[in-house]
Amino acid sequence: MTGMITEQTGFAHLSDLPCWQLRFGDACAVISSYGAQVLSYQPKPEQEVLWLSPLSSWHQQQAIRGGIPICWPWFGPADANILPDAATQPGHGLVRNRLWQLHHKAELESATQLTLKVTLDTLPHIASPVTLYLQLTLSNTLTIELRCDAPIAQQAALHSYFAIAPLMASTVGSETIQQIQIQGLSQSYMDKVSGQPTQQANDHAHIDSETDRVYRQPAAEMKLIGDKHSLTLNQAGQDHAVLWNPWQQKSQAMPDMPDDGYQHFICLETARLHWQPMPLLLKQQIRL
Numbered sequence: 001m002t003g004m005i006t007e008q009t010g011f012a013h014l015s016d017l018p019c020w021q022l023r024f025g026d027a028c029a030v031i032s033s034y035g036a037q038v039l040s041y042q043p044k045p046e047q048e049v050l051w052l053s054p055l056s057s058w059h060q061q062q063a064i065r066g067g068i069p070i071c072w073p074w075f076g077p078a079d080a081n082i083l084p085d086a087a088t089q090p091g092h093g094l095v096r097n098r099l100w101q102l103h104h105k106a107e108l109e110s111a112t113q114l115t116l117k118v119t120l121d122t123l124p125h126i127a128s129p130v131t132l133y134l135q136l137t138l139s140n141t142l143t144i145e146l147r148c149d150a151p152i153a154q155q156a157a158l159h160s161y162f163a164i165a166p167l168m169a170s171t172v173g174s175e176t177i178q179q180i181q182i183q184g185l186s187q188s189y190m191d192k193v194s195g196q197p198t199q200q201a202n203d204h205a206h207i208d209s210e211t212d213r214v215y216r217q218p219a220a221e222m223k224l225i226g227d228k229h230s231l232t233l234n235q236a237g238q239d240h241a242v243l244w245n246p247w248q249q250k251s252q253a254m255p256d257m258p259d260d261g262y263q264h265f266i267c268l269e270t271a272r273l274h275w276q277p278m279p280l281l282l283k284q285q286i287r288l
């Protein structure tokens with residue numbers, strides 16, 4: 001089997017967005033050059049694994065809401081202990097709204113592979129140029145590798161929005177999402193909703209209200225288990241996993257999310273949050 005890579009302008013309602021489409025057999029993935037954001041992964045036709053907000057936009061430097069945003073070189077708000085002018089820096093770093101360049105593409109017997117790169121001439125805490133690479137490999141799984149060879153202090157996250165629809169037999173609604181079991185988390189997390197470090201009895205979770213948790217040392221394999229399908233996420237290079245769903249009120253408050261947006265996705269994120277200066281290799285492999 002060989003794959004195919006094509007350039008395309010536009011994806012879904014984002015009609016002028018520069019994108020790349022990867023195909024391998026029946027599988028298809030679309031990645032935007034803006035943010036190197038994977039927007040779509042279909043292991044089979046019509047089986048969409050990722051959620052993209054129908055209200056997302058990429059104009060006025062906005063980050064696209066949905067798919068797999070890349071957070072780098074920091075996650076969440078900038079840290080004032082590390083970054084000068086932290087208060088003026090955008091959340092989740094500097095690359096969600098950059099145009100990335102093509103670095104390499106390969107249509108192989110075993111997989112279709114595309115690498116995008118972005119070079120930042122300076123970072124708030126680093127004066128010399130730093131290049132970040134995002135490699136996408138499509139075969140019977142989708143693998144995303146985020147790499148920075150510079151031994152610098154850096155955080156990173158693959159902030160995946162997984163769609164509820166392919167996991168469940170029933171139509172999506174607020175009760176449907178609550179039935180999904182998330183596995184492979186750890187027993188200890190920082191609850192960003194309550195602001196409290198929290199312990200749980202096992203490594204499982206369900207979502208039935210606003211959820212924003214940073215789990216320490218998650219397993220190499222996490223799962224979203226629905227009553228129709230399970231999604232397996234294998235990861236490497238992480239020291240944390242983030243579980244996020246804004247629930248109803250916050251969905252309504254976000255201009256780029258429909259009011260019922262929270263019913264359609266779970267964010268399960270692979271993250272490196274320790275600030276030690278060292279190269280980065282963060283990996284997520286997704287299989288439905």
Ligand SMILES: O=P(O)(O)OC[C@H]1O[C@H](O)[C@H](O)[C@@H](O)[C@@H]1O
Pocket residue numbers: 063076091092192212213242243244267
């Ligand atoms: O709105 P964004 O900048 O894309 O962030 C969306 C969410 O990302 C992560 O999951 C964080 O843990 C949340 O606190 C944040 O609300």
